[in-house]
Amino acid sequence: MRSIPRVVAGGLFAALSLPVLAQDPAIERLTERLEVDGQQMPVERIQETPLEGFYEVRLETGERFYTDADGGYFLVGDLYENAEGGLVNLSEQARNAERAARVAAIPDEERVIFRGTDEPKARVTVFTDTTCPYCRRLHEEVPRLNEMGIEVDYLAFPRGGMSSPGARELQQVWCADNPSEAMSTAKREEALEGNASCDNPVEEQYHLGMQLGVQGTPAIVLPDGRLVPGYVPAERLATMLGLNDE
Structure with missing residues (x-):
């Protein structure tokens, strides 16, 4: 660009x-x-x-x-803005608001969702690549996040582009009968079965990620639209969501 x-x-x-x-x-x-x-x-x-x-x-x-x-x-x-409490980045506020709206518009059926048994207290959206080591590390935290009431929704972002092995693997995940199970299988570096040729949103989500400022994976989008790059431990992420204050 x-x-x-x-x-x-x-x-x-x-x-x-x-x-x-x-x-x-x-x-x-x-x-x-x-x-x-x-x-x-x-x-x-x-x-x-x-x-x-x-x-x-x-x-x-x-x-x-x-x-x-x-x-x-x-x-x-x-x-x-030079406000009483200090400098306020109005441009970043606008980017966050737009990012939150565009992510919220993605239907559940186009996400790979991990949620606990109870009603979630918060939801984060993660642009992920199954070939990314730090994405695998974050995925290991998902059960703990679910226990704390944090739903984790995955969107696809093949960091090597749509011609990369990661893109094909992500397409296999979204084409699987059970995408969440396939996601966990891929994150364990186990081979996936099934095709990658179904109608899937991987390429669309990849381009969306680039438009929203994603430059690598994992990239975590908080409910207010803030973009947090890289791996974040479960406890720290809960603090960022204000859940440790409850």
Whole structure:
């Protein structure tokens, strides 16, 4: 994926349709003006910011930047509020909210779910790869997490891409009659039986992960949308969810 500075410098945006959620006239005018070398940017959404005269632009690629009302100046980076309690990363808050919404929209039948016998107190979503050593280590913590009332939902993220052995193994998991059992089998480094050619969401989830900022596995998405990279022990994860305070 090309970064915004490269695209702005080289004028490499393709001309795409421009769906904009808000109907504010100023935002509509700005959408029309967002061009590089005469080509319109692939805008997904534009919204106001607390900074007067500046707007947040989200592209269809998932990238974000800030611009003035005329589209004459671009600012790439995070926007912070200097609040009474310290600096607040408004950009990260927006990313978390979007991440939480997009993950919540994934139906249960497209997840591989591990939950205890009691009603869960919290649910975490984990982008995983069965060939990843730290994913296997985290999976060993799943029974303990379930005991503490934490449901663990897996999504697929083959870290080597869709041509990797991990991608095929994940497809076998999702195609299995019992995906959770197949997931545990794969995490034990045991051979899986069955095909990988059924209709499955592995590739879609892989691309979703990249859009949401996943760069490796495991990648844990908390209920509020925060992205926690890497292995986290069960007790620490429970603390992050506020369950050890109960």
